[in-house]
Amino acid sequence: AQTVTQSQPEMSVQEAETVTLSCTYDTSENNYYLFWYKQPPSRQMILVIRQEAYKQQNATENRFSVNFQKAAKSFSLKISDSQLGDTAMYFCASSGDNDMRFGAGTRLTVKP
Amino acid sequence: NAGVTQTPKFRILKIGQSMTLQCAQDMNHNYMYWYRQDPGMGLKLIYYSVGAGITDKGEVPNGYNVSRSTTEDFPLRLELAAPSQTSVYFCASCTTGGSFYEQYFGPGTRLTVT
Numbered sequence: 747a748q749t750v751t752q753s754q755p756e757m758s759v760q761e762a763e764t765v766t767l768s769c770t771y772d773t774s775e776n777n778y779y780l781f782w783y784k785q786p787p788s789r790q791m792i793l794v795i796r797q798e799a800y801k802q803q804n805a806t807e808n809r810f811s812v813n814f815q816k817a818a819k820s821f822s823l824k825i826s827d828s829q830l831g832d833t834a835m836y837f838c839a840s841s842g843d844n845d846m847r848f849g850a851g852t853r854l855t856v857k858p
Numbered sequence: 859n860a861g862v863t864q865t866p867k868f869r870i871l872k873i874g875q876s877m878t879l880q881c882a883q884d885m886n887h888n889y890m891y892w893y894r895q896d897p898g899m900g901l902k903l904i905y906y907s908v909g910a911g912i913t914d915k916g917e918v919p920n921g922y923n924v925s926r927s928t929t930e931d932f933p934l935r936l937e938l939a940a941p942s943q944t945s946v947y948f949c950a951s952c953t954t955g956g957s958f959y960e961q962y963f964g965p966g967t968r969l970t971v972t
């Protein structure tokens with residue numbers, strides 16, 4: 747079974763600053779994938795970034811990047827140059843054989 | 859493509875009533891999923907399907923049933939609704955499971971059981 751833990755229920759950041767959201771996970775799978783999803787007030791789940799666990803290189807997607815520490819089972823999300831539109835819930839997720847497990851989420855508020 | 863669609867958007871049920879949440883996708887995805895999201899929480903997997911005619915339990919299946927007669931549709935049935943089933947329900951689909959490919963989510967159904 748997989749578990750995903752997000753230890754920061756809420757965070758805030760000033761516009762244009764950088765913020766890092768934490769995530770740890772536990773899995774018995776040998777082959778798995780990690781994701782960060784964003785859920786704005788509209789409730790729509792939007793993929794932000796994904797990482798293949800067998801790749802050592804950290805994934806980047808424009809202003810979003812991850813710090814993947816496989817041995818520590820850590821998968822943090824860094825948002826650079828934060829924008830007001832980044833205000834949302836952020837969920838870390840781990841994908842195994844047939845299912846995906848989500849963390850409880852971090853509510854991020856970007857302040858003007 | 860419409861992507862993943864869910865109906866209804868909102869529903870209020872009385873305790874003991876039954877209902878079916880509809881989910882459809884037009885991307886020819888094999889894998890489909892049902893999640894529930896309780897207030898302030900992440901998503902928990904209820905049931906999933908790896909193709910037409912094949913379904914399996916997820917993390918929290920009790921009180922729910924599913925069927926998958928076609929690739930496109932994956933309805934979720936609630937029998938004897940209980941207040942504990944008050945939640946937002948998301949349907950999702952994916953090309954293949956356990957993979958790098960992202961899951962595409964529907965807009966959700968907000969269900970209240972009173």
